[in-house]
Amino acid sequence: MDEAELLRLAQRGDLDAFNGVVLAHQTRAFNVALRVLGDGEAAADATQEAFLSAYRNLHSYRGGSFRAWLLRIVTNACYDELRRRKRRPATSLEDLGPETEDGESEVEAWLASTADGPERLSERTELVHAIQDCLDRLPDEFRIVAVLADVQGYDYDEVSSAIGKPLGTVKSRLARARARLRDCLQRHGELLPAAFRLHGEASS
Amino acid sequence: MTRLSRLPPRDLEALSAHADGRLSPVERQRMDARLREDPALRRALDEIRATSALLRALPSVRPPRNFLLTPEMAGVRRRWLGYPALQLATAMATLAFFVTVGLDVFAPVAGSVAFRAVAPSEEMAMQAPALQSALPTEAGAAALEAGAVSAVAETAMPAVTATEMSVADAVQESAPNAPPSLEPGEYASREVPGVGGGGELPPAPLEAATPPPSAPPAESGAAALPGCEACGGDQLLPAATAAQKVAGEAATPGAEALTPEQPAAAMPEGEGVTPEAYALEPQTQMEPAAEVPPPAGLPIVRWLEIGLAGAALLLGGLSLWARRKTG
Numbered sequence: 001m002d003e004a005e006l007l008r009l010a011q012r013g014d015l016d017a018f019n020g021v022v023l024a025h026q027t028r029a030f031n032v033a034l035r036v037l038g039d040g041e042a043a044a045d046a047t048q049e050a051f052l053s054a055y056r057n058l059h060s061y062r063g064g065s066f067r068a069w070l071l072r073i074v075t076n077a078c079y080d081e082l083r084r085r086k087r088r089p090a091t092s093l094e095d096l097g098p099e100t101e102d103g104e105s106e107v108e109a110w111l112a113s114t115a116d117g118p119e120r121l122s123e124r125t126e127l128v129h130a131i132q133d134c135l136d137r138l139p140d141e142f143r144i145v146a147v148l149a150d151v152q153g154y155d156y157d158e159v160s161s162a163i164g165k166p167l168g169t170v171k172s173r174l175a176r177a178r179a180r181l182r183d184c185l186q187r188h189g190e191l192l193p194a195a196f197r198l199h200g201e202a203s204s
Numbered sequence: 205m206t207r208l209s210r211l212p213p214r215d216l217e218a219l220s221a222h223a224d225g226r227l228s229p230v231e232r233q234r235m236d237a238r239l240r241e242d243p244a245l246r247r248a249l250d251e252i253r254a255t256s257a258l259l260r261a262l263p264s265v266r267p268p269r270n271f272l273l274t275p276e277m278a279g280v281r282r283r284w285l286g287y288p289a290l291q292l293a294t295a296m297a298t299l300a301f302f303v304t305v306g307l308d309v310f311a312p313v314a315g316s317v318a319f320r321a322v323a324p325s326e327e328m329a330m331q332a333p334a335l336q337s338a339l340p341t342e343a344g345a346a347a348l349e350a351g352a353v354s355a356v357a358e359t360a361m362p363a364v365t366a367t368e369m370s371v372a373d374a375v376q377e378s379a380p381n382a383p384p385s386l387e388p389g390e391y392a393s394r395e396v397p398g399v400g401g402g403g404e405l406p407p408a409p410l411e412a413a414t415p416p417p418s419a420p421p422a423e424s425g426a427a428a429l430p431g432c433e434a435c436g437g438d439q440l441l442p443a444a445t446a447a448q449k450v451a452g453e454a455a456t457p458g459a460e461a462l463t464p465e466q467p468a469a470a471m472p473e474g475e476g477v478t479p480e481a482y483a484l485e486p487q488t489q490m491e492p493a494a495e496v497p498p499p500a501g502l503p504i505v506r507w508l509e510i511g512l513a514g515a516a517l518l519l520g521g522l523s524l525w526a527r528r529k530t531g
Contacts, residue, residue, distance in 0.1 A: 019272045030267040150259035175220030179208035182255045
């Protein structure tokens, strides 16, 4: 059964059909939330909230790209969580603790699946942490665009629809996010891949 | 080393869009020409590409759990939809309750005549003996009425005056031992048709006068007013409306004609009681309408208020319950 058929059934209240759609999209949705929020547990909560919200608002889905429609809901769930953190800054600091552990275990799982030797394992782990750290340092609106466009590879139009801003805003925010990330990552020089480092040294 | 964030924003945006192949053909040509000339710009473009590639290389993380919705989670939706509806219903019931109470309190005559149905007859019964006790004889009562009529006529309220006159007539007709009573009655029946030309006015006061003679003479002063209340709209109301057509001219001379019949002593007394007579007026006017629904138990307005208050409380309780249930 294809996605359009599952969605038609789900719109008539078929929860199993909707859960079929959830299975197809949950990894992507969770990864968006994880990179935007930088916290595995908060990302899981935001993802769950997004799917619940998607089910509740399924009547407003009028065909077209479900991926883009869902992305907007996931983005909004992330915005909600970021706003919650701003209201309770103390809690967000505590949340950063388990995030690191959670991120590490996920990274180890990914690293274990690659063919790299053990000596490169820690390097890659550190690189992932460095990138996430630089992402976390970005202003929220820059980070969301960088995650959607670069980390997840959505095109400009999908990003524009997800954040509800014009294309020009997406281009501008992405350019500035990339510039800041580049400057931030430069400080982790030895962790960066050779190509990245070469350019950094050449320009200095 | 150049810091990308120090590039002019326009160049930075153009390079970033170029890296994604999102420049228009014209922009792209222009940018390519500049890139050939400017090695620093080329480096900046490479750095942007490298940064983007690094981010894309971030591993996709397997979610720690499934995000499948359970029927309980989906069921939350129905309760949450019901909660605002309950809230709205509570607000509406409360609003309707206050509007009803407001109408009841601030517009008792216009809004809820039925509510007042019991009250006037009770007030009348209380005020009538008070009037009687203030005066020794029925003749005095007639004098009081005459005084009241003259006082009212001076304030130019023809309709009320006519009503008072017919009441005065009834009082005087019902009291046989009061000599002056006949003349004003005759005057009214003689004078009013002459001015107004209305033929139905004289029979009305006469009909109104018919029931009281059966009452004992001692009570006639007090009995006359409730008697009129009993005679209802059929007799009093046409008289009043006919007199309205005649206007104040007919009533004022009538009232003035009454005063000389009584000694001067009656006048100050009558003037002294005038406020009470005023207080009586609206009730005597209201009686015909108020008589229509029989006063049986609580009026409809009260039942409505009780019902709405109950509904508001019940809905409010349900809203609180729903809120606690859904967390």
